[in-house]
Amino acid sequence: MSDAQAPEKRRAPAKEVKNSKEGDERHDAIYRSVSDAIVEQRLKPGARLREDALADVFGISRTGIRKILQRLALEQLVTLTPRRGASVTRPTADEAKDVFDARQLIECGLMPDVARRMSEKEAAELREMARQERQALRSGQQSVAIRLSADFHVRLAQLSGNATLAEFVERLCSRSSLILAVYGHRGHLGCESHDHDDLIGYLETGNGERARAFMSRHLKAIEASLSMFEEEENVPDLQQIFGE
Amino acid sequence: MSDAQAPEKRRAPAKEVKNSKEGDERHDAIYRSVSDAIVEQRLKPGARLREDALADVFGISRTGIRKILQRLALEQLVTLTPRRGASVTRPTADEAKDVFDARQLIECGLMPDVARRMSEKEAAELREMARQERQALRSGQQSVAIRLSADFHVRLAQLSGNATLAEFVERLCSRSSLILAVYGHRGHLGCESHDHDDLIGYLETGNGERARAFMSRHLKAIEASLSMFEEEENVPDLQQIFGE
DNA sequence: GATGGAATTACTGTATACAATAAATGGCAG
DNA sequence: CTGCCATTTATTGTATACAGTAATTCCATC
Numbered sequence: 325m326s327d328a329q330a331p332e333k334r335r336a337p338a339k340e341v342k343n344s345k346e347g348d349e350r351h352d353a354i355y356r357s358v359s360d361a362i363v364e365q366r367l368k369p370g371a372r373l374r375e376d377a378l379a380d381v382f383g384i385s386r387t388g389i390r391k392i393l394q395r396l397a398l399e400q401l402v403t404l405t406p407r408r409g410a411s412v413t414r415p416t417a418d419e420a421k422d423v424f425d426a427r428q429l430i431e432c433g434l435m436p437d438v439a440r441r442m443s444e445k446e447a448a449e450l451r452e453m454a455r456q457e458r459q460a461l462r463s464g465q466q467s468v469a470i471r472l473s474a475d476f477h478v479r480l481a482q483l484s485g486n487a488t489l490a491e492f493v494e495r496l497c498s499r500s501s502l503i504l505a506v507y508g509h510r511g512h513l514g515c516e517s518h519d520h521d522d523l524i525g526y527l528e529t530g531n532g533e534r535a536r537a538f539m540s541r542h543l544k545a546i547e548a549s550l551s552m553f554e555e556e557e558n559v560p561d562l563q564q565i566f567g568e
Numbered sequence: 569m570s571d572a573q574a575p576e577k578r579r580a581p582a583k584e585v586k587n588s589k590e591g592d593e594r595h596d597a598i599y600r601s602v603s604d605a606i607v608e609q610r611l612k613p614g615a616r617l618r619e620d621a622l623a624d625v626f627g628i629s630r631t632g633i634r635k636i637l638q639r640l641a642l643e644q645l646v647t648l649t650p651r652r653g654a655s656v657t658r659p660t661a662d663e664a665k666d667v668f669d670a671r672q673l674i675e676c677g678l679m680p681d682v683a684r685r686m687s688e689k690e691a692a693e694l695r696e697m698a699r700q701e702r703q704a705l706r707s708g709q710q711s712v713a714i715r716l717s718a719d720f721h722v723r724l725a726q727l728s729g730n731a732t733l734a735e736f737v738e739r740l741c742s743r744s745s746l747i748l749a750v751y752g753h754r755g756h757l758g759c760e761s762h763d764h765d766d767l768i769g770y771l772e773t774g775n776g777e778r779a780r781a782f783m784s785r786h787l788k789a790i791e792a793s794l795s796m797f798e799e800e801e802n803v804p805d806l807q808q809i810f811g812e
Numbered sequence: 813g814a815t816g817g818a819a820t821t822a823c824t825g826t827a828t829a830c831a832a833t834a835a836a837t838g839g840c841a842g
Numbered sequence: 843c844t845g846c847c848a849t850t851t852a853t854t855g856t857a858t859a860c861a862g863t864a865a866t867t868c869c870a871t872c
Contacts, residue, residue: 348825374852374854376852385826385827385828386854387826387827387828388826390855394638394639395638398642406855407832407853407854407855408833408835408853408854422731422732425730425732425733426732426736429673429674430674434673486669486670488663488667488740489666489670489673492670496732592855618824620822620824629857629858631856631857631858634824634825650825651823652864653823653824
């Protein structure tokens with residue numbers, strides 16, 4: 325599996341230099357790629373992320389990789405240890421508690437605003453997201469379902485109109501996904517699959533307080549579904565994980 | 569014409585500090601130095617931050633400067649425009665509203681926890697911070713006072729025991745400082761200087777609900793003290809300015 | 813003069829080379 | 843065989859060189 329998978333961008337001459345959209349989008353794509361891989365647990369907590377290995381896989385230099393790793397570290401999906409490199413964050417029980425307490429405070433607090441601002445169109449969009457999530461769960465893709473569930477919560481927060489709080493929720497949700505991926509039960513998402521649909525119902529009718537209470541129970545249910553046990557570590561095969 | 573001001577004035581270019589400090593701490597010191605300069609408005613909103621210039625001033629290469637700028641950008645103290653470099657963020661009215669709404673939700677929500685966990689020692693520490701803040705205000709150092717006030721709010725949030733929410737508050741406070749520096753009235757800090765002492769009183773007696781309500785009024789007062797006039801267009805109307 | 817456009821300059825984006833440090837290896841003594 | 847120290851290797855940290863792009867200047871043309 326040495327080089328068969330790396331596409332022709334390996335050493336593309338001037339001809340294809342422009343192929344990578346704008347360098348900026350390329351970086352963003354790589355960022356999302358790694359972020360998704362972590363959240364979907366294809367990169368497991370504790371896994372080391374060597375810079376030149378990633379640089380090889382994505383065909384950019386370590387400079388760009390370092391930038392991406394620093395961004396991931398700021399969102400606490402990866403842990404940066406000085407002189408010893410990056411690894412996928414292994415969330416602790418304390419962190420899990422902090423994250424879910426924060427979600428209680430923020431996401432519940434946003435529900436009245438969301439209920440006030442929600443329109444037909446957005447409700448439909450949310451229902452579609454909930455549908456995809458159910459489907460992923462039915463087809464056994466638990467990790468994907470976890471990520472889709474997080475996307476749902478983030479979209480909801482964005483509908484509040486407060487970009488700052490929405491960004492906080494985004495960070496909390498990606499950390500939650502990591503927590504769920506580690507401490508969650510197999511076959512039990514935490515979110516009951518109909519929960520999100522029920523929530524949309526309350527929001528559609530403008531019942532902010534009802535939605536707030538429901539969100540609170542919903543988050544409590546997710547947190548309660550966690551079981552804290554330790555994971556083993558192993559060396560990830562980056563080629564396989566990111567290979568296309 | 570009015571050039572962007574020179575960043576961070578330093579008299580002695582050659583410093584002994586460089587060798588003794590670990591590179592990591594050095595970076596952090598530079599980060600704080602720039603962050604403080606922005607929050608205290610020695611670097612004004614809109615000011616360009618050229619990489620070479622900063623590299624010269626601090627005696628490290630552009631690599632390190634870029635890393636620091638990216639971190640500042642993530643905290644939204646600095647705005648990074650692709651291919652056009654970094655500049656001090658110019659907060660908008662919408663952002664100000666988002667930030668203060670977020671503070672209402674989070675800081676008020678934390679008060680009961682803080683009240684529950686606060687001890688003698690921490691109360692004393694907070695009183696000392698409040699004292700320094702008053703002193704800075706009395707001696708006319710408004711910008712310094714703004715930063716010290718932010719420090720107070722951050723320390724308070726840390727006492728809640730939730731590191732995640734405390735970090736959010738930290739970010740909100742530094743952005744608030746920038747907002748205050750831009751939209752605040754001279755000689756009016758927003759925070760009445762005795763407010764913080766009153767708050768400590770409520771917390772000391774474990775009266776979380778009282779503290780929450782007080783914090784809410786406190787933040788509303790700060791926000792109300794802002795004079796939100798929209799900024800000039802990117803192209804100023806010279807006709808109007810120099811007319812007649 | 814004013815205007816458009818080429819040449820010049822200034823600055824950012826990216827890769828790479830080199831230095832510093834931690835990990836791994838191997839050899840030697842006990 | 844085992845533990846410790848020297849040496850080698852692997853990997854990160856930092857500076858620098860180079861390429862690409864926006865801004866500026868300068869000149870020719872109308």
